[in-house]
Amino acid sequence: MWKLAAMYAALVLPAAVYMALHGRAHAHTHAHKGGHRHGERLDIDYLAYSSRMRSWNPALKALLSLSTILLCLLLDNPHVSAAALFFMAFLAVAVGGIALREYIGTLTTPIVFILLSALAVAVEYSAKPAGEYRLFLGFGYLYTSGPMLARSALLTLKVMACVSALNMLILATPFSELIAVLKKARVPRLIIDLMHMIYRFIFILLEVSHRMRASAEARLGYRDTKTSWYTFGHIAGNLLVLSLRRAGAYYDAMEARCYDGELAFLEEDKPLRPGHVLPSLLFLLYLPLMWYLTK
Amino acid sequence: MKHCILCAEHLFYTYANGQPALADVSAELYEGERVAVIGPNGSGKSTFFLNLNGVYAPTDGKIVYRGEEVTKKTLNTLRQNVGIVFQDADNQIIASTVRAEVGFGPMNLRLPREAVLRRVDEALSYMNIAALADRPPHYLSGGEKKRVSIADIVAMRPEVFIFDEPTASLDPVNAQMLEEVLEKLGTEGKTLLISTHDVDFAYRWASRVLVFSQGRIVADAPPLAVFLDTELLKRANLKKPAMLLVYEALLSAGVLENAGAYPKTPEELKGLLARAAR
Numbered sequence A: 001m002w003k004l005a006a007m008y009a010a011l012v013l014p015a016a017v018y019m020a021l022h023g024r025a026h027a028h029t030h031a032h033k034g035g036h037r038h039g040e041r042l043d044i045d046y047l048a049y050s051s052r053m054r055s056w057n058p059a060l061k062a063l064l065s066l067s068t069i070l071l072c073l074l075l076d077n078p079h080v081s082a083a084a085l086f087f088m089a090f091l092a093v094a095v096g097g098i099a100l101r102e103y104i105g106t107l108t109t110p111i112v113f114i115l116l117s118a119l120a121v122a123v124e125y126s127a128k129p130a131g132e133y134r135l136f137l138g139f140g141y142l143y144t145s146g147p148m149l150a151r152s153a154l155l156t157l158k159v160m161a162c163v164s165a166l167n168m169l170i171l172a173t174p175f176s177e178l179i180a181v182l183k184k185a186r187v188p189r190l191i192i193d194l195m196h197m198i199y200r201f202i203f204i205l206l207e208v209s210h211r212m213r214a215s216a217e218a219r220l221g222y223r224d225t226k227t228s229w230y231t232f233g234h235i236a237g238n239l240l241v242l243s244l245r246r247a248g249a250y251y252d253a254m255e256a257r258c259y260d261g262e263l264a265f266l267e268e269d270k271p272l273r274p275g276h277v278l279p280s281l282l283f284l285l286y287l288p289l290m291w292y293l294t295k
Numbered sequence B: 001m002k003h004c005i006l007c008a009e010h011l012f013y014t015y016a017n018g019q020p021a022l023a024d025v026s027a028e029l030y031e032g033e034r035v036a037v038i039g040p041n042g043s044g045k046s047t048f049f050l051n052l053n054g055v056y057a058p059t060d061g062k063i064v065y066r067g068e069e070v071t072k073k074t075l076n077t078l079r080q081n082v083g084i085v086f087q088d089a090d091n092q093i094i095a096s097t098v099r100a101e102v103g104f105g106p107m108n109l110r111l112p113r114e115a116v117l118r119r120v121d122e123a124l125s126y127m128n129i130a131a132l133a134d135r136p137p138h139y140l141s142g143g144e145k146k147r148v149s150i151a152d153i154v155a156m157r158p159e160v161f162i163f164d165e166p167t168a169s170l171d172p173v174n175a176q177m178l179e180e181v182l183e184k185l186g187t188e189g190k191t192l193l194i195s196t197h198d199v200d201f202a203y204r205w206a207s208r209v210l211v212f213s214q215g216r217i218v219a220d221a222p223p224l225a226v227f228l229d230t231e232l233l234k235r236a237n238l239k240k241p242a243m244l245l246v247y248e249a250l251l252s253a254g255v256l257e258n259a260g261a262y263p264k265t266p267e268e269l270k271g272l273l274a275r276a277a278r
Helices: A002-023 A043-050 A058-075 A078-095 A100-122 A146-172 A175-184 A189-218 A225-256 A274-294 B045-052 B075-081 B098-108 B113-126 B142-154 B172-187 B199-205 B223-228 B230-235 B242-252 B266-277
Strands: A124-126 A133-136 A141-144 B004-014 B020-030 B034-038 B060-065 B082-085 B160-164 B191-195 B208-213 B216-221
Touching: A002 A078, A002 A274, A043 A100, A043 A146, A058 A078, A058 A146, A058 A175, A058 A274, A078 A100, A078 A146, A078 A274, A100 A146, A175 A189, A189 A225, A225 B082, B004 B045, B020 B045, B020 B060, B020 B191, B020 B216, B034 B045, B034 B199, B045 B082, B045 B160, B045 B191, B060 B075, B075 B082, B082 B142, B098 B113, B098 B142, B113 B142, B142 B172, B172 B191, B172 B199, B199 B223, B199 B242, B208 B223, B216 B223, B216 B230, B223 B230, B242 B266
Parallel strands: B034 B191, B034 B208, B082 B160, B160 B191
Antiparallel strands: A124 A141, A133 A141, B004 B020, B004 B060, B208 B216
């Protein structure tokens, strides 16, 4: 038991010290001033740009996140999952400087899905009475038992740890840098170029559709359900036509700047810093140790 | 001695759908000129620009850059030296951060990384947007986007800058910023080509005016000559600059005598009035 307590302390104490030193001092210093306009903002994208962990080498973050996920799945140990869940959230919130409320906001959608699937794992149906706990439905029983609940809880914890690890990566790394990591990982160029374009166009389409929506609304285009559907259809159609035209304009503008079929973007060099690499490495060693001491 | 940098010789351009856009357009551009291109929407200004930069290949006629006819082989030299700032910055900005965006052109020139970085930093500080370097374009304001789209071209260090209706959606502060940038580029000896609907701006700023109408150049002269030609203005659906109207009103009211010194700015007009009062 003391071993377990020591292991958790080894994780929580440094985190507490870090928070005491950095936490309050520069919360939100990196948030962009007036950087967004109503209706065109994707929360996750915006948070990633304002994260203080943006200066970390993106490949390091990706490696840390993926290794954590792999370790959680392979070691399959509740303490490992709990430690990963905690540390990844700590990175995103305390190191990245994202408000806790925003962080939890990004987790609500996955949590709903995870809880629903946890329920599906924990509860089974039977025509005859079975299990420790059951609910009579008139035509059969929904039942569960202690071990089934425990299994479901373990699974939920494991999945939450993985979501937390992925969330850390996404909330600390702008999408363009993630694409650069994929490029380094030798993902085919066609896919990389498409990702770049799609990412940029998402925001342009969002802005245009937002404007169209506003102008339709100003002309009572959403006064009732039928009109709303009608308006929606027209906006969707317009967006398609507009996208095609815009694609042409874009191509001209790119060619005007000597584009010759290869999208080459200037990528920032974010050097690996000992202050980033060392804690990451320690954490990745810590997880198997935790598993070894608690198995 | 001024050298002709860029020549369009008998350009014809027809869109793929058969719609003619340019018909026998010829123009010579000299070093350090400030050319305003005016004319109604759809009169061929943008098509002309895209031909000058080699994005569109003329159906007939040719583009001559520094004495050499532009061919497929020399196309990139042309694009490198003739930069276009497009009307809508959102149709131009392609990358996901300002730095990557401004670096897009230099990267396409296949420069070494250090050179690209140097050019990007220079262009960013030239446009006063060094602080925006790491921002994504979708969190910028309209004026900031415009600056980025100009920095895009500055980073390529062209000899000829083309601005397609640059003031179209700018507020007064940003329009002022734009004029300062134009001034700065002008003093560096760059050739500037600007399409605009703002006749007051064209009259005050340009050293030469090209008037487009229905795919042709109907006038190519100094601003004063163009704006005094009432017949031409009528044909091209253009208005007279306010300063000229005021000056003419003062002439006919007998306040001023016609000395042939047409004022371009309110300050010049004040000077004339002060002299007349003496």
